[in-house]
Amino acid sequence: MADLNFKSIEKKWQKIWDEQGLYKTNLTNAEKKLYCLVMFLYPSGDRLHIGHWWNYGPTDTWARFKRMQGFNVFEPMGYDAFGLPAENYAIKVGVHPAISTAQNISNIREQLKALGAMYDWDNEINTSSPEYYKWTQWFFLLLYKNKLAYRKKAPVNWCPSCATVLANEQVVDGSCERCDSEVSQKDLEQWFFKITDYADKLLEGLDRIDWPEKTKSMQRNWIGRSEGALVKFQIDGGDDVIEVFTTRPDTLWGVTYMVLAPEHPLVSELTQPEHKVAVETYIKQTRKLTEIDRTSTEKEKTGVFIGSYCVNPVNGEKVPVWIADYVLGSYGTGAVMAVPGHDTRDFAFATQYQLPIREVISLDGQSRIPLKEAYTEPGTMINSGPFTGEPSKPGISKVIAFLEEKGWGGSKVTYKLRDWLISRQRYWGAPIPMIYCDKCGAVPVPEDQLPVKLPEEVEFSGSGESPLKTNSDWVNTPCPECGGAGRREVDTMDTFVCSSWYYLRFPNPNLDDAPFNKDLIDQWLPVDQYVGGAEHAVMHLLYARFFTKVLNDLGYIKFDEPFSRLMHQGVITNSGVKMSKSKGNVINPDTYIRDYGSDIFRMYLMFMGAYTEGGDWSDDGIHGMNRFVNRFWRLFEMMEENQPIGNETKAIQDVERVRHNSVKMLTHDLDRFQFNTSISRIMELVNAMYLYIQNVPADQQNREILNEIRDTLIQLISPFTPHLGEELWERTGHSGSVFNASWPEWDEDKLKTDTITLAVQVNGKLRSNIEVDLDSEQSIVEAAALADHKIKKYVEGKQILRVIVVKNKLVNLVVQ
RNA sequence: GCGAGAGUGGCGAAACUGGUAGACGCGCUAGACUUAGGAUCUAGUGUCCGUAGGACGUGGGGGUUCGAGUCCCUUCUCUCGCACCA
Numbered sequence A: 001m002a003d004l005n006f007k008s009i010e011k012k013w014q015k016i017w018d019e020q021g022l023y024k025t026n027l028t029n030a031e032k033k034l035y036c037l038v039m040f041l042y043p044s045g046d047r048l049h050i051g052h053w054w055n056y057g058p059t060d061t062w063a064r065f066k067r068m069q070g071f072n073v074f075e076p077m078g079y080d081a082f083g084l085p086a087e088n089y090a091i092k093v094g095v096h097p098a099i100s101t102a103q104n105i106s107n108i109r110e111q112l113k114a115l116g117a118m119y120d121w122d123n124e125i126n127t128s129s130p131e132y133y134k135w136t137q138w139f140f141l142l143l144y145k146n147k148l149a150y151r152k153k154a155p156v157n158w159c160p161s162c163a164t165v166l167a168n169e170q171v172v173d174g175s176c177e178r179c180d181s182e183v184s185q186k187d188l189e190q191w192f193f194k195i196t197d198y199a200d201k202l203l204e205g206l207d208r209i210d211w212p213e214k215t216k217s218m219q220r221n222w223i224g225r226s227e228g229a230l231v232k233f234q235i236d237g238g239d240d241v242i243e244v245f246t247t248r249p250d251t252l253w254g255v256t257y258m259v260l261a262p263e264h265p266l267v268s269e270l271t272q273p274e275h276k277v278a279v280e281t282y283i284k285q286t287r288k289l290t291e292i293d294r295t296s297t298e299k300e301k302t303g304v305f306i307g308s309y310c311v312n313p314v315n316g317e318k319v320p321v322w323i324a325d326y327v328l329g330s331y332g333t334g335a336v337m338a339v340p341g342h343d344t345r346d347f348a349f350a351t352q353y354q355l356p357i358r359e360v361i362s363l364d365g366q367s368r369i370p371l372k373e374a375y376t377e378p379g380t381m382i383n384s385g386p387f388t389g390e391p392s393k394p395g396i397s398k399v400i401a402f403l404e405e406k407g408w409g410g411s412k413v414t415y416k417l418r419d420w421l422i423s424r425q426r427y428w429g430a431p432i433p434m435i436y437c438d439k440c441g442a443v444p445v446p447e448d449q450l451p452v453k454l455p456e457e458v459e460f461s462g463s464g465e466s467p468l469k470t471n472s473d474w475v476n477t478p479c480p481e482c483g484g485a486g487r488r489e490v491d492t493m494d495t496f497v498c499s500s501w502y503y504l505r506f507p508n509p510n511l512d513d514a515p516f517n518k519d520l521i522d523q524w525l526p527v528d529q530y531v532g533g534a535e536h537a538v539m540h541l542l543y544a545r546f547f548t549k550v551l552n553d554l555g556y557i558k559f560d561e562p563f564s565r566l567m568h569q570g571v572i573t574n575s576g577v578k579m580s581k582s583k584g585n586v587i588n589p590d591t592y593i594r595d596y597g598s599d600i601f602r603m604y605l606m607f608m609g610a611y612t613e614g615g616d617w618s619d620d621g622i623h624g625m626n627r628f629v630n631r632f633w634r635l636f637e638m639m640e641e642n643q644p645i646g647n648e649t650k651a652i653q654d655v656e657r658v659r660h661n662s663v664k665m666l667t668h669d670l671d672r673f674q675f676n677t678s679i680s681r682i683m684e685l686v687n688a689m690y691l692y693i694q695n696v697p698a699d700q701q702n703r704e705i706l707n708e709i710r711d712t713l714i715q716l717i718s719p720f721t722p723h724l725g726e727e728l729w730e731r732t733g734h735s736g737s738v739f740n741a742s743w744p745e746w747d748e749d750k751l752k753t754d755t756i757t758l759a760v761q762v763n764g765k766l767r768s769n770i771e772v773d774l775d776s777e778q779s780i781v782e783a784a785a786l787a788d789h790k791i792k793k794y795v796e797g798k799q800i801l802r803v804i805v806v807k808n809k810l811v812n813l814v815v816q
Numbered sequence B: 001g002c003g004a005g006a007g008u009g010g011c012g013a014a015a016c017u018g019g020u021a022g023a024c025g026c027g028c029u030a031g032a033c034u035u036a037g038g039a040u041c042u043a044g045u046g047u048c049c050g051u052a053g054g055a056c057g058u059g060g061g062g063g064u065u066c067g068a069g070u071c072c073c074u075u076c077u078c079u080c081g082c083a084c085c086a
Helices: A007-019 A050-070 A084-093 A098-114 A130-145 A195-208 A211-222 A249-254 A273-289 A290-294 A344-353 A392-407 A519-525 A540-551 A589-595 A597-610 A624-642 A650-673 A675-695 A705-717 A723-729 A779-785 A789-795
Strands: A031-039 A072-074 A149-159 A164-166 A186-195 A226-235 A241-246 A257-262 A301-313 A318-323 A335-338 A408-413 A436-438 A441-444 A474-480 A485-488 A529-531 A571-574 A614-616 A754-762 A765-773 A802-804 A810-815
Touching: A007 A597, A007 A723, A031 A050, A031 A519, A050 A072, A050 A098, A050 A529, A050 A571, A050 A650, A084 A098, A098 A597, A130 A149, A130 A441, A130 A540, A164 A186, A186 A318, A186 A485, A195 A211, A195 A540, A226 A249, A226 A392, A241 A249, A241 A257, A241 A335, A241 A408, A249 A392, A257 A441, A273 A301, A273 A318, A301 A344, A335 A344, A392 A408, A436 A597, A436 A810, A589 A597, A589 A624, A597 A675, A597 A723, A624 A675, A624 A705, A624 A723, A650 A675, A650 A705, A675 A705, A705 A723, A754 A779, A754 A789, A765 A779, A765 A789, A779 A789, A779 A810, A789 A810
Parallel strands: A031 A072, A031 A529, A257 A318, A571 A614, A754 A810
Antiparallel strands: A149 A164, A149 A186, A226 A241, A226 A301, A226 A408, A257 A335, A301 A318, A436 A441, A436 A485, A474 A485, A754 A765, A802 A810
């Protein structure tokens, strides 16, 4: 047995796996199926970095472990291949995105193979291939037909650097999620998916899935369901009605003014001539503010009176109408009834502009006028007409009923969630399959004409005009309805549309008459284990759930949640800074893989720390992992050269105990993605083996048990170092792949020892250790503890008040 | 500002329902084998004082308990998420 040559064994086993099709999943058998999916990757021109390995390596280790536990594991990989970087590259260098993407994919596929994962390469998918995006377009039409896709002109988020609009989810603190540029507002006619129709379903489903609580709460937060009332305020001396949404209808009697968002449609109509200049100036100012400035809680509240009044329906009072930028046009009705006595924002505004503050809720029914701050807690309704004296909490529904009865309003649920804007003014995406005809309007492309292929000949300007516009041959097409002159939609779809359904495609990536095979995916989905970055919490993960729910509603699939269990890998930083190409601090794994091999590198990553935590990159310990894996290898070398031939039974028991303990702990830890502690269990077993082999002569060493432990060791390490595992499995005379061998079992009885060392404490402080029989009675333990010579001096001449015995753990003597 | 999570040796980190803090590893020290070793093996390694043996130790302060890294209160620091949502 020669020194470990990882290069040759990696190549050797990758070739064998490939030839034997070891990782081709038999999808016709869904018994004990396990669909393990890691978020697919964007094929950029860069090499895979440490973050990719951190994402894919451990997940593959987990999948291999599950396979050995007897699961029929399906672990596919694909490419989220549409997107801006390829197009920006085309603008800069002139290489067509289709060419650069194909090149990147073929490079990345090679790198992925070096990782040695169990990917089923026959099931690879590429979202930019016509065979795939045909079905992305089909989904668009499906949503369109079901009134879940619509076109409207609306103020939308515009990223000047990406030269396209963005969905709300892609705007982070007023900046582009992708490039950090400040996002501005533009009025454009765009396509939306009606995800808001699914707000309640998206909320409800969260209770049924095993996801990190944090992610679920982010989604709940994003959906932002809020229950309250809609109240109609008639304009004084006019026909117009201002509708407001409020969660506190119980404070209706405390309204002293009304605030509209500056962009509210009634503003211009209600502005009186003498206020016009001020109002217009204010609106202009608001426009200039970025979303961040406008929604900053730090900012002092501003606003102007527009000259009109409206009437509070419950008491007939005239209240002035203001506009203020703290009221958002996009939430609720874009109008707020201001109750400064019981809302901190209204209070601040009223104080600023000396508007009246009225008290209508009181903790105990006693008035505290003048209020020093808004009282926002529940209490007793006061100065509230017929409701005076009512407790405010139940008062909410009573007032709602009252409003309904009078026709002044009613109950209402509002959401923060907005419809998903999917149009992008870019080239490298799936074309939206719509045609505009002067006679027939917007006409969907008939399904049998899909895919609407991306034309190759376009001009990439990056100007913000859709590049597809520049190919008039492509744009001009007959209207499918009337045959007259039609024009194709020139925007493409957000790439999040492509990734909203890719997990459905993997089992049947080449199906050409449907996006997926219903029978097959009803058996194989939902995904049992999904792994990916937490940054997708309210984007991809919300959109994918939406798609699944739509398909479920329309009867296409049986399940309504795509990912049963979700895990987020942590982030690997470099000196505390998140790695990114733009910062130029990306650590390339290539040199490590060259020096140590993919197995050792993967295992070192997993040993660094908790998977979900991530951590700061340092290669300080990689040398130690190299040492360990070589030590592991040498153990086999030693056993081969100096074959154990005895049947000694005493010392071997210690090794057996470690073995069973290692198997037990590792099985438990691996299940929960606790790779670092799993690895330390293997190390413990290796250490125990070394001790044994070095202390017991080979002619006495228990041959049979050692051979068993040897096999166990290979099985335990294989998910971490798959190439090494296979090599050792073969060298120790096994036929077939170690990944077809079953995961070792442990025997609880083997973990026990006859005697056990107990800690002896006096007044809670450790003073000695005693040896007693396993499961000894309290009286025996107590006597043994008192007999201990070290303990004697702590107890002598003192009164023993209490003796606490924790079975097989410790004894604590409480003395005075 | 609100919410969640975290803070443990020189370093990466362990510790199940409160029960011997620091598993496993890096680094370091000593020894062995060596022409040599940045290889390997063995032993040691929380801090302080020491001869046995002690004292102190999980961000700080307080509490509950026979016993607290773990539970409670308070405070500091960091990370993440949300942030005028009516």
